[in-house]
Amino acid sequence: MKTSHANSISDSQEIVQFNDSILEWYDKNARILPWRARQGVAAKPYHVWLSEIMLQQTTVTAVKPYFEKFIRRWPEIADLAKAESVDVMDMWAGLGYYSRARNLHKCAQQIVEKYDGDVPREEKALLGLAGVGPYTAGAIGSIAFNQPRLTIDGNIERVFARYHNVQTYMPEAKKELSALIKPYMCDEQMNPQPSDYVQALMDLGATVCQPKKVQCGLCPLSTKCAARIAGHALELPRKKPKSVPQREAICFIVSDDNNARILIERRPDKGLLAQMSGFPTTSLYAGEVHDWADAYTDILDSHRFVDHVFTHFKLKLYVAKVSAEYFNGTSLSASIDSNWVDYDQLDSLKLPTLFSKVRSIL
DNA sequence: TATGCGTGGCG
DNA sequence: TCGCCAAGCAT
Numbered sequence: 196m197k198t199s200h201a202n203s204i205s206d207s208q209e210i211v212q213f214n215d216s217i218l219e220w221y222d223k224n225a226r227i228l229p230w231r232a233r234q235g236v237a238a239k240p241y242h243v244w245l246s247e248i249m250l251q252q253t254t255v256t257a258v259k260p261y262f263e264k265f266i267r268r269w270p271e272i273a274d275l276a277k278a279e280s281v282d283v284m285d286m287w288a289g290l291g292y293y294s295r296a297r298n299l300h301k302c303a304q305q306i307v308e309k310y311d312g313d314v315p316r317e318e319k320a321l322l323g324l325a326g327v328g329p330y331t332a333g334a335i336g337s338i339a340f341n342q343p344r345l346t347i348d349g350n351i352e353r354v355f356a357r358y359h360n361v362q363t364y365m366p367e368a369k370k371e372l373s374a375l376i377k378p379y380m381c382d383e384q385m386n387p388q389p390s391d392y393v394q395a396l397m398d399l400g401a402t403v404c405q406p407k408k409v410q411c412g413l414c415p416l417s418t419k420c421a422a423r424i425a426g427h428a429l430e431l432p433r434k435k436p437k438s439v440p441q442r443e444a445i446c447f448i449v450s451d452d453n454n455a456r457i458l459i460e461r462r463p464d465k466g467l468l469a470q471m472s473g474f475p476t477t478s479l480y481a482g483e484v485h486d487w488a489d490a491y492t493d494i495l496d497s498h499r500f501v502d503h504v505f506t507h508f509k510l511k512l513y514v515a516k517v518s519a520e521y522f523n524g525t526s527l528s529a530s531i532d533s534n535w536v537d538y539d540q541l542d543s544l545k546l547p548t549l550f551s552k553v554r555s556i557l
Numbered sequence: 558t559a560t561g562c563g564t565g566g567c568g
Numbered sequence: 569t570c571g572c573c574a575a576g577c578a579t
Contacts, residue, residue, distance in 0.1 A: 291563030
């Protein structure tokens with residue numbers, strides 16, 4: 196899509212008006228968030244980086260307590276870099292997408308080694324950091340360093356898709372939206388306050404122009420929002436429906452002879468729940484229990500299970516209490532990295548939510 | 558380009 | 569209840 200010269204002046208006026216409205220709205224409606232400085236005051240780059248990593252595909256509500264915990268325990272990036280990785284993983288337990296935690300730790304070390312402990316300002320340098328992709332690099336540049344970087348998250352995508360009534364399905368629409376957004380966001384004349392600007396757009400998307408709920412009466416863009424005028428703001432951006440498979444597996448609660456200790460597995464370095472602790476399980480990808488339950492009919496209690504939903508499949512995890520002798524007779528025992536934990540310590544063990552659910556029904 | 562990767566909240 | 573969705577990245 197090319198903008199003709201004849202339209203450029205009115206296009207510019209439209210952009211100025213749009214951006215002014217956004218900033219004016221933000222003056223009155225900015226959310227107060229732990230990682231956000233007062234308006235006009237620059238937030239600490241460490242806080243911006245940490246919060247952006249935590250906020251990847253994760254809600255503000257879920258992130259808040261984790262952010263507070265992290266900065267209390269590791270006040271500076273250098274502190275985080277020096278931490279034990281198991282401590283970082285433990286602090287992250289429950290937040291999900293655990294590769295972010297491993298990359299966060301690695302990134303802290305990269306920042307200390309290559310940039311003397313300071314978050315770099317250059318786009319290229321940011322993109323070289325572990326766990327930092329196009330969005331996060333843009334967000335750090337915009338929010339921490341007040342640079343007019345292209346910063347497009349789900350909120351901004353939605354606000355612009357609706358405002359310009361973009362009918363193209365996601366993710367094909369990303370290029371189109373990117374081209375649409377650039378003149379608003381990446382021009383110093385149009386966007387003199389990049390930090391406030393992108394945060395304003397994200398706040399608007401998060402509180403007014405929401406995925407399943409629109410409050411157009413509160414929106415500063417409503418009179419010119421093409422999707423609202425067309426009467427289908429809620430339907431944008433368009434996405435194709437996707438279904439996820441349902442799987443089943445067995446989780447083993449293995450006790451030693453004295454019933455004093457329980458077997459805990461350290462999960463593999465890669466894959467689902469990588470490097471997290473948990474109870475030993477049969478493969479979480481093997482399909483239905485009925486396919487192979489014959490091998491476990493003697494220990495399987497079909498009434499004790501937990502349901503859990505991952506991004507790409509649903510899991511029904513049956514819980515089986517067995518002896519060490521029994522477990523050692525299964526094919527699982529040889530292939531896992533496990534250790535015995537006292538029952539007393541089970542409550543304090545940091546677990547991903549799937550296994551927290553299991554623990555809660557023991 | 559498509560897929561794998563958690564979790565909790567909401568309509 | 570249940571499907572959708574959140575400040576995406578790595579491969």
